[in-house]
Amino acid sequence: MPNIVVLVKRVPDTNARIVVSGDRVDLSAVKWVISPYDEFAIETALQHKEAAGGTVTALTLGPSDADKVLKDAKAIGVDEIVRLWDDSWSELDSNAIQSALAQAVTGLGAEVVYCGKTAADTGAGSTGPGVAERLGWASVSNITNASFDGGITVTSPVEGGSARVSVSGNAVISCDKGNMKVRKPNVKGIMMAKRAQVNVVSADAPVSTVSIVSQTPPPAKPAGKKFEGASSAEEVARLLRDEANVI
C-alpha cells in the first residue's frame, strides 16, 4: 500500500494586494492560504489512497506559521502532517529547497509525491521535477487527470494535445487544475485538525547561490487609449498595424 506524500506551500491569497515597501514585498497584511494547485495535489493524493490504500502525509517546508496550511490539509483529509525547517534557514534558493524536500521525502519513506504545478508566489514549477531528479525518480508535470487502476495513469499536456502516461515505480507528479473538483474540509475534519500534531523534521540545505537583490512593483504601463463605440474598432485595427506593429 503506497506511502504517499503531498507537498503543500503557504502563499498569500491570490486576491491579496501585493505591496512593496523598500526593496521587498511587504506581506504583513495578507491572508495566507494553501497554494491553489496544491489543493489539486491533495485531492489527487486522497484519490490515490482511496483506490490503493496506504497513507497520505502532507509536507511543507517553512517556519512555524506554515503549520496553518498543514492543519488545513489535515482538515481536508490527509493522515499525517510534517513541517520541515531549520532555524538557520532564510531565503533558500531552489537548490536548497529541493535538496531539503528530497531528504524529507526519503526520511518519510514515500513512494509517490504529489505537488502543485506551480506555487502561487514563485510561479516557477521547478520543485516537482527538481525533487524527482534528486531522488532519481520519474516525474510527470502539469497533469489534468489521474486514475489508479493497478498503477498510476495520468493525463498531461504534450505538443498538439495530451498524453495518457503510466508511471511504474516511484514518481513525483505535479498537478494542474484539470477537471478535478476538490473536496472541502468538513466539520469533523476541522475538529480533528485542531488537535492534530505537526511533526517537525530537519535536513541539510546547501548554501544558496541565488540571492534576492530587490523586489519591485511591476512596471507601470503607459495609460492606454479608450474608444467609445463599435466603429472605433477600425481605428484600433489600424493602430495595431501602424503604431504597435503587431499585425
Place this chain on the structure above:
Amino acid sequence: MSESVIIAEVNKGTVAAVTAELVSAALALGTTPTVVVPCTDASVADGAGFEGVSKTIAVKGDCFTNYDAASWAAAIDAAAPTGIVIAAATPQSKDVAARVAARRGISIVQDVVAIDGMNLTSPIYSGKAMQTVALSGDAAISVRANVFPAAASTAADVSVVDQSGDVATAVQEIIARASARLDVSEANIIISGGRGMGSPDNFSHLEKIADTLGAAVGASRAAVDTWDEIPHSMQVGQTGKTVNPNLYIAVGISGAIQHLAGMRSSKYIVAVNKDADAPIFSHADYGIVATWEEALPVLESAFSSMMA
C-alpha cells in the same frame, strides 16, 4: 568568458523561433553558448545555427520520441555537462531545465524577463511584483519569449551525439487536440472570450478573427467553467496558462486579477467590453467600449482587408 548551454526549443520537428532569443539572453549573460538540440533526427539541428554560438550539438536519442522528463534531462545533461543552462520558459522546457539543474545540484530561476550582468529579473506573485536575483555560481534559467531580440541565423555547424536516457514513464496514448487550432501557449496573437460571449457558439466569431490573424483562441475561467464546449486547455490565467504574446485581445472579459495574472505581460492588450468601467480597460493599450456583437464584425473586416 564562461560557457552556457542553450536547450533548443523544438516544435513540430523544427527549431522554434524563441531559440534565437535564448542566444541573445546567453550573450547578455556574458556567456558563449552551445546550442543543444534534442531530437530523433539530427537534421532538425540544421535550423539551430545562430551568430554568436560556438557549437551546435544534435543530441539524437530514442528517448526523444515522446516527452519523458527524466530521460530528456539525462541525455541533454550528458551531451553538454557544464555551463549556465538556458531554456525557453515553455512548460516542457521549464520542466526539463529544472531536472537538469537538479542533476547538477544548481539552482534554477524561471521566467526571466530581464538580464543585467548576473542579475536576473522575473515576475513573482503572478506578476503582481518583480524580483531581481543575483547569481553567484552556475544556475539554470528559463527565459520568456518576446523579451530578447532574436539572434541572426547562420549556417549551423552541427556535431551529432548519440545519447539517450532511461525512459521512466510509458505513453499509453496521445489524444490529439480536438481542433487543429494553435494552442494559446504557442501563439504570438491570442483572442480570448469570456462570459460576456454569452454562449460557446459565439466563440465562432473569435475563431474567424483568429483564422484571419493566425491567432490562437483563449478563454477566461468563467467561460471554461460555464460551458463544457470550452476546454480547460484554452484557459488563460492563474489556474490556466500564462501567456506572453505580442497581442492579446480580450473580448467580454472583465479583467479579474486571476485572469490578468496569465496575460498582463502581453506586449499589447486590446479589450472589447460593453462596460466602460470594466477593470480590463485599466490594462488595455487599446480599449473598445462596445458590445462584441457590434465590434467584432468591424474588427474582422478591418483585419481581413489588412491581411489581404
